[in-house]
Amino acid sequence: MTVDVERLTTVIEDFNTIFIRLPSVRRFSFSTLSVLHTLARGGPMRLTDLLATEQLKQPALTSLVAKLEQDGLVSRRPDPSDGRAMLLSLTREGRQIVRSRHANRVAQLTRLVDQLTDDERAVLADSMPVLTRLTEIAKEDA
Amino acid sequence: MTVDVERLTTVIEDFNTIFIRLPSVRRFSFSTLSVLHTLARGGPMRLTDLLATEQLKQPALTSLVAKLEQDGLVSRRPDPSDGRAMLLSLTREGRQIVRSRHANRVAQLTRLVDQLTDDERAVLADSMPVLTRLTEIAKEDA
DNA sequence: TGAGTTACATCGAAATTTGATATAGTTCAC
DNA sequence: GTGAACTATATCAAATTTCGATGTAACTCA
Numbered sequence: 001m002t003v004d005v006e007r008l009t010t011v012i013e014d015f016n017t018i019f020i021r022l023p024s025v026r027r028f029s030f031s032t033l034s035v036l037h038t039l040a041r042g043g044p045m046r047l048t049d050l051l052a053t054e055q056l057k058q059p060a061l062t063s064l065v066a067k068l069e070q071d072g073l074v075s076r077r078p079d080p081s082d083g084r085a086m087l088l089s090l091t092r093e094g095r096q097i098v099r100s101r102h103a104n105r106v107a108q109l110t111r112l113v114d115q116l117t118d119d120e121r122a123v124l125a126d127s128m129p130v131l132t133r134l135t136e137i138a139k140e141d142a
Numbered sequence: 143m144t145v146d147v148e149r150l151t152t153v154i155e156d157f158n159t160i161f162i163r164l165p166s167v168r169r170f171s172f173s174t175l176s177v178l179h180t181l182a183r184g185g186p187m188r189l190t191d192l193l194a195t196e197q198l199k200q201p202a203l204t205s206l207v208a209k210l211e212q213d214g215l216v217s218r219r220p221d222p223s224d225g226r227a228m229l230l231s232l233t234r235e236g237r238q239i240v241r242s243r244h245a246n247r248v249a250q251l252t253r254l255v256d257q258l259t260d261d262e263r264a265v266l267a268d269s270m271p272v273l274t275r276l277t278e279i280a281k282e283d284a
Numbered sequence: 285t286g287a288g289t290t291a292c293a294t295c296g297a298a299a300t301t302t303g304a305t306a307t308a309g310t311t312c313a314c
Numbered sequence: 315g316t317g318a319a320c321t322a323t324a325t326c327a328a329a330t331t332t333c334g335a336t337g338t339a340a341c342t343c344a
Contacts, residue, residue, distance in 0.1 A: 001260040003267045005252045009244060012161060015273045017179070017195075018280040019154060026197060029301095030172050031331085037159070048291060053159075055168065060332045062293060084291040084340045102151060110147045115279050118143040120272045125145045127269040130262045131157045137257050138160040173300085190322060202301045204324060226309045226322040 023104040031056060031064060033101070036090065039074065040098040044089040046079060073097065165246040173198060173206060175243070178232065181216065182240040186231040188221060215239065 028036070031054065038053045039045060051061055065088060068074040073094035079085035090098070113121060170178070173196065180195045181187060193203055207230060210216035215236035221227035232240070255263060 001264045001267070003255055003263045004270075005255055006248050008255070008266065008270055009248045009251055011270045011273050011277075013179070013244070013247070014183070015277045016158060016161070017183075018277055018284075019158070021195075029331085030197070037155070041156070041159070046291080053163075055172070056331095057333055058292075059294080059334080063331080066293095079291095082291080082341075084338095086292070102155070105155070106148050106151045109151055112276055112279050112283065113145055113147055113150070115283075116272065116275065120275060121145045122143045123265075123268050123272045124150065124276075125143070126265050127272075128146075128150055128153045130258065130265045130269075131153050133258065133262060134254055134266075135153075135157045135160055137254050141254065141257075142160075171300085188322080198300095199302055200323075201303080201325080205300080208324095221322095224310075224322075226307095228323070 019105075019109075022108045023101045024108075025101070025104065028097075031060075032068065035061075035064060035068065036073065036094055036098050039088060039090045040095060044087045046082075046085045046087060048085070050088060068094070161247075161251075164250045165243045166250075167243070167246065170239075173202075174210065177203075177206060177210065178215065178236055178240050181230060181232045182237060186229045188224075188227045188229060190227070192230060210236070 034054055035050065038050060042049070042053075047058070047061060047065065050065075051058055054061055056064065065074055065076065069076055072091055075089055075091050076086045079087045113124065116124070176196055177192065180192060184191070184195075189200070189203060189207065192207075193200055196203055198206065207216055207218065211218055214233055217231055217233050218228045221229045255266065258266070
């Protein structure tokens with residue numbers, strides 16, 4: 001079985017243009033949201049590790065994280081295993097923002113999925129484990 | 143047939159964290175790439191229409207477009223049907239950038255898809271029309 | 285131990301984004 | 315057809331974000 005990856009890429013690109021814009025509340029910049037999301041998934045993490053995912057240079061990330069700490073969304077504590085490093089994690093409030101955006105996406109996506117046929121919903125359900133596998137492969141690969 | 147939209151959302155969110163970062167060349171900001179992508183899909187388009195998609199205020203978009211015009215990626219011409227408006231479109235070079243990023247995604251996604259099983263690839267192939275439908279529904283809905 | 289490296293912070297400059305406002309074109313009730 | 319209200323885009327100065335260069339402290343390992 002072969003997939004038309006060319007077309008698959010286009011389909012995902014187009015889907016993402018709508019998916020990315022699902023959450024209705026626009027309080028934070030792309031950079032900020034990306035940092036919050038990464039910390040939400042990756043648990044406590046050093047600045048340098050964050051740097052790998054975020055499309056920012058280190059001084060910009062340092063200052064963004066400083067601002068997020070001031071705003072009470074991120075907490076910083078020294079890494080016990082390395083005196084140079086800081087461990088970053090989300091505060092309760094930080095997690096709350098990520099969760100609320102996620103909930104918003106779920107709500108909006110539900111409205112869309114409701115308009116599909118049963119068969120289409122079945123296909124979507126089956127695709128979930130495959131997308132998950134693909135995500136894992138990408139992480140290993142990198 | 144019901145889908146666990148809660149899980150579906152998470153799956154897509156996680157997939158996107160890797161998908162968004164697939165293209166290896168990082169020459170342009172998120173705002174710039176989004177404008178180029180929107181113009182690539184939406185054909186010639188007025189500044190105000192672009193504004194609806196992009197997460198920028200009007201003056202920022204005006205200045206971004208001005209820069210892109212200077213750089214030869216976007217062309218601006220008066221809208222014949224409205225003397226106040228400008229029609230924006232990609233130049234050949236602008237299209238080339240979008241195409242090259244797309245090609246890069248295709249290449250990287252191909253490497254990932256190659257590592258799936260035949261059955262998984264079949265599921266992926268079947269999911270394409272559904273994702274497309276979902277995208278269309280979202281556009282109508284909005 | 286000390287030379288080289290790594291993690292993060294600081295600083296000033298450059299780039300981006302914003303709110304307020306200006307200008308020119310359009311619409312529509314009269 | 316005229317003018318009041320509205321719309322599309324531009325301009326400007328201020329705020330914010332990002333960057334490159336460089337500093338400081340901690341770690342590594344020969």
